[in-house]
Amino acid sequence: MIIIHDVNISLLSRFVAKDLEARMRVMPAVVVAGARQTGKSTLARGCGPKGRRYLSLDDFDVLDLARRDPDSLVAGTGPVTLDEVQREPGVLSAVKRAIDRERQPGRFLLTGSANLLMMRRVSESLAGRASYLTLWPMTRAEQLGRGLCGAWEELIAARDADWLEVLAAQPDERADWRALALRGGFPVPAVHLRNAEERDIWFDGYARTYLERDLQALSSIAALPDFRRLMRAVCLRIGGLVNQTALGRDIGLPQPTVSRYLNLLETSYLLVRVPAYSVNRTKRLMKSPKLYWGDTGLALHLAGESEPRGAHLENLVLQSLLAWRDARLGRAEILHWRTTVGDEVDFVIEIGDALLPVEVKATSRPRLRDARHLKTFRNEHGERARAGLLLHAGTSLEWLGPHALAAPWWRVL
Known part of the structure; x- marks a missing residue:
């Protein structure tokens, strides 16, 4: 279960968590989009098996590598989470190439604080390779x-x-x-x-x-x-x-x-x-x-x-x-x-x-x-x-x- 801890140490699950896990068992990539601060990073960090690689494009070193050599960023066979991918939409093309080389369910979990399908700079939709979810503010x-x-x-x-x-x-x-x-x-x-x-x-x-x-x-x-x-x-x-x-x-x-x-x-x-x-x-x-x-x-x-x-x-x-x-x-x-x-x-x-x-x-x-x-x-x-x-x-x-x-x-x- 995906959880958030508040100041009283109570556990608050998100409605999309179960559906996210189900989609990751089927699709090589799952994209979770939503406004900033809706809890996407918390959801992504708690999803999947332990040892999953987590990289955020809010980190300037990660962002620099995503712009210079996105294929190196997504290289390897292990599962990886890429947070805030809207900051460098070109990384989606590297994800596509990696999926086409080896199609593995749950390989990529991507989050973005913008609707990637509506962004003009995004030319790669990952059609047939990704399932899309939206995380709205908490109900x-x-x-x-x-x-x-x-x-x-x-x-x-x-x-x-x-x-x-x-x-x-x-x-x-x-x-x-x-x-x-x-x-x-x-x-x-x-x-x-x-x-x-x-x-x-x-x-x-x-x-x-x-x-x-x-x-x-x-x-x-x-x-x-x-x-x-x-x-x-x-x-x-x-x-x-x-x-x-x-x-x-x-x-x-x-x-x-x-x-x-x-x-x-x-x-x-x-x-x-x-x-x-x-x-x-x-x-x-x-x-x-x-x-x-x-x-x-x-x-x-x-x-x-x-x-x-x-x-x-x-x-x-x-x-x-x-x-x-x-x-x-x-x-x-x-x-x-x-x-x-x-x-x-x-x-x-x-x-x-x-x-x-x-x-x-x-x-x-x-x-x-x-x-x-x-x-x-x-x-x-x-x-x-x-x-x-x-x-x-x-x-x-x-x-x-x-x-x-x-x-x-x-x-x-």
Whole structure:
């Protein structure tokens, strides 16, 4: 089991650990990507047999060798872990050559703080040689020591009529979602740091490191104040539709620059764009994606907000969904649905032919009217649509009608 030690010596497992081990038994290379400080290095160090060689490209000597002679860096037949490979994408070509000479399951474990498949400088995708995993910030269940990412798989597997029973069986661990949003999911502020002042210091250092070092490794940015203003503007628009022209107008940047900056944030796993569900139906649909942030704690810090909003509860649900989606082998899509007449559903989980709509409300007393768009969605999509899930900030677990189950967010996350 992959573990992280906090100051109380408790053991916190990561949800992807089991899946990572399974993929390493099959593929010659496994790539674990995610934002800085999500725990990739800790996960990688604890994975595989003892004696596995560990090399980090954050080490300047290792980075220099990766640039001068990458084949020597990966030479040998023993298993090796290469940490932060985005710092020298050319090393992937050397990994490919080594795999082609001798295909050995689990030979290479690679980690990166950027989406290698989205980086322009990466010409080698290791297609057919590597399996890709994403490590998102810690879920609430991981922070509680359960090593899970919520009850999504149980809900997908169960009949709609059994959902209430499935969620009633989940641990009764009531919590304030605002406190969780302020902590976020990066292991240090979420688990190790105990107060808002300490977390502010950590988030400030994180933002500076990203702007002054990591961002420059991805793309040369001369106007860092402009980029920081964009990050703040995006954080203030969590849960809203992407409008690059309006965003640029508000902060004084041209649309092409806004587009480029958003792409860099997405490549760094800090920005998340949720695509629109776009099957043509009787009503005209909005096709723009919605903007969210990879970590709510960092988003609140960058925006200068001390009190989370309802959109941050949506963001917490999305973070749990992403951790679940990206660790499972079966394909699943996380989308949103919105029409020009005002009907909207925060998230739509698409698996095969089935659609599971999820609405998130920060209210502590859900009412039937809060689920009206779930009913509209189900009417629009007929047999493909399952019953809807209304996640709220209260304690009631009950059917609001045949089309929607109201459930406390902490029963699912």
